[in-house]
Amino acid sequence: MAAHVLGLDLGSSWSKAVLLDPDGRVAGRALRRTGIRFEDAARDLRDEVLSAAGVDRVGCTVATGYGRRNVPFADARRTEISCHAKGAYHFFPREMDVVDIGGQDNKIIHVRRDGTVANFLMNRKCAAGTGAFVEEIAHRLDIPLERIEALAEGATREITLSSFCTVFSATEVIKLIREGEEPENLCRGIFNSVIARVVEMGPLGEFIVMSGGVVAAFPIVAKIMAGRTGAAVEVPPDPQFLGAFGAALVAREELGADP
Amino acid sequence: MPEIKPFRAQKRMKELMAGHFRGVDAAAKDPDRKVAWCTSVGPAELLHSFGFEVYYPENHGAMLGATRSAEKYIPLANALGYSPDICSYLTSDIGAFLAGETPLQRAYGLEGVPRPDVLVYNTNQCRDVQDWFSFYGRRFGVPVIGVNSPTGVSEVTRPHVNAMVAQYQALIPTLEEVSGRRFDPDRFREVMGLSAKTSDLWKECLWQASYRPSPLTFFDACILMGPAVVLRGTPEAVAFYEELLAELKERVDGGVAAVEGERYRVYWEGMPVWGKLRDLALFFQELRTAVVVSTYCNSWVFDAFDPADPFESMARAYLELFIVRSDDAKERIMARLIEEFQVDGVVYHDAKTCPHNSNTRYGLPQRLKERTGVPFIVIYGDLNDLRCFSEEQAKTNIEAFVEQLGPGRAAAGG
Structure with missing residues (x-):
């Protein structure tokens, strides 16, 4: 019916x-x-x-x-x-890795050519590299969330926050501020870190589909992902x-x- | 609603465990009897041969985990310099000791943990046990002796066995002195015979899970293994596993499934999450997935035990254990169990404070998947420290894994 x-x-x-x-x-x-x-x-x-x-x-x-x-x-x-895999396969019916960056966790879902899930990985307990991480660091920098992407576009230097821990990342940011790092580079560093945390979770193939609130709010992460992995990175409508x-x-x- | 089907034998097990703890407690209060504390895969048989009542702090650690009191005690040990990153059995046990509390008070009416006359460890499972026992050695002013086992063993060889036999034999003078008895080789052989029987029966019980549907799960076995750990070497343990085996065979014959409507069968690698044992058991029930085999419960299967040659066979048995082995050997052992129990997937528990019982950190899951084609998942948690366990994430992982199994196998033509 x-x-x-x-x-x-x-x-x-x-x-x-x-x-x-x-x-x-x-x-x-x-x-x-x-x-x-x-x-x-x-x-x-x-x-x-x-x-x-x-x-x-x-x-x-x-x-x-x-x-x-x-x-x-x-x-x-x-x-x-299962749902992210199914949604992604609807738009891209092929073998792929779906990278979902959400508020509290990151996922890599390897989807087979027929749309079934071959395997998946989720981040460990810490929020480093998730949406919550972006919010926390932006808050520390006292920069409104809606401005950080525009600032990141103007970065002149690539930095990555190295800590696995969101709280320790914040102290790392404080150290960089003390050393006089430009806000643009710090903002870019937030997104570099998001992608770094995802890439170290597990192997990624040559075709990546990104979903979740972070890529929706900050499309720059898709560009950074492409640059970092050399893969073709696609974002479906309304990720x-x-x-x-x-x-x-x-x-x-x-x-x-x-x- | 999912339910855990209890075993009739559990009633007898409760009596047995109560008898065990009260027996050790009585010995601790009797100046003519002696108590030895022993690591869970330490030389219990040798200790029994000297007439020691044997108490296992790891079993106590598991009780602290299962009763969820560990979280209360771990911080006390942390504050004493025992890091939150080391064995949470150790930290919860030492913390409970510092607090002067034990679940044995409520469960069996004991005043406290029975005082040791000697502490005997085997580092085959980890170094933590030696440090753990040393704490009590200092507190009680009693000897701490033990054997330092090799680890990462690929094949158990003659030099390995000889080295261990020499170390076991070197324990004898102290044990003679503390017990006030001469070493009795005949009694040692007799105890070894009882331990061998217990082990054989326990193995046969676990192997009933190779039937479809499985009559028991890993979660049942975690409870039912109590006597195999603390009463091996006694006739009571033999009688208990005979009874349990008969009950399991009855379930197999009657087609009684531990997990109603069993759809999938999985392997649990790593330690249990003691404080969530029941929750996880029910969760897997709901997913109609039976956890049919585990490394952990198999750790008290000692195929090598042979009363004809007790020292040599004890050395071999405690070296052949999974935890002592190299990744090559572990992969072989797991691949065989995956095949024998017709497993659809492997759930690895990476326990934050138990690196030796977490086999996820050197690429083993990935290699084993390559070798067997059986998919896996890793959940992050801990045996006792629930601060390291994110329940929501673990459950989402497990549920998604089970969702993945169906189409995965279909796509593989299986």
Whole structure:
């Protein structure tokens, strides 16, 4: 039966919703801070996206992300690893490495030529190299998040923060400030560090698709990734919504529709 | 709702463990009887032959982990100079000692940990045990003796065995002095015979998990291995594993699955996360995935034990252990178990404070995947220090891994 489907990605920082129409086209999207009540975030997002699209009901809802178990009205749930892989494969149906940089974790997902997940890696416990790291260092530098990319574009020198620990990275930044490092170079250093932490997680192939909130907010990380790895780096439309989009594709499968 | 199916034998096990702790406690209070503390894969058989009641601090460490009291005690040891980066069995055990507390009080009514007359270690598993025992040696003013085993052993050779036999024999004078008894080779052979039987039975119990569906999981085995650790060398342990084996065979014959609707079978490499044992057991149940084999529970299988030649076979058995071996040997052992237990994937636990029991740090998982084609995942945690365990991340990793197994095998035509 043709119906709309909903994908919900309840991330550590932000929650995302993607609504697909019965033909599999994006009929709506919504984004909000996850906050402390996953269930409320999920419900509010659903209501927001459905009312904006003028849709009364959906045929299937799939939840993903850290809060995937806290969506009582979801019909199914999948991990964000499966959903990002599915979303990326929709746009790039080929063998690839999906690099997702989220608020609290980084993932490398190796997707086979047929779209199945061959293996995946997640960062260890520390937030170094994640969105939380970018926020923390920007805060330390007292530079608004929306300005750091523009500053980074003007860098004259490549620096990388070497610490595995976000807190120690902040002290490393203080040392660089004391030594008179230019803010532009420090901002560039933040992004260099994000990519450095990802690259050391595991081997990457020659075709990389980047997703998550960090590449959505700071497209410069894709350029840095390409420069660092020599790989072709692609970013799908709305990379922050890729997990939710993948979840919606799973929902279509659950209904028996063509992906 | 997922559920853990209890074993009938667990009732008997509780009685046995209570008897063990009360027995050691009684000996500690009796001037005519002696208590030896021993590392978990130390020369327990030799100690029993001298009539020592044998107490295992690692078992106590696991109890502190399982009761989630470790977090309360670890900081006390840290403050004394025992780093948060070293064995969290050690830090939780020493911390509990400093606090004057033990789960044995509540579980078995003991006043405290039974006082040792001698401490006997084997560094086959790590150096930490020697430092751990030395702490107590200083505190109690009793001898600390032991054997320093080679590690990274690829093949156990004659020179390895000879060196260890000489070290075991060198323990005898101190043990004679502390126990007040002469070494009795016949009694040693007898104890070795009982340990060999316990080991054989425990192995057969573990091997029942090679049936589909598996009648037990790694999480069950972590509990059921208690007597294999603390009571090996006694007739009670033999009787217990005979009973358990019969129950397991009954489950196999009746098709009773430990994990209802078993879809996947995985290998757990590394230490348990003691404070999350039950949570993880239920989590795998929910994923309809049976953890059918582990390196850890196999660590108390000693194929070499032979009462006809107790010193030599003890030396060999405690050298053949997984933890003592080189990565080459470990890969061979794991590849064989992956095949025998028809495993779909391997979950490696990288335990922050236990480098010797974490086999993820020198490329072994990647090489073994290359060799067997079986996928793997690494989760980061710890045996006792839950500050090192990110539960959400670990669970997302495991769940995603299980999601990956289905299409992965289909794509491989398997």
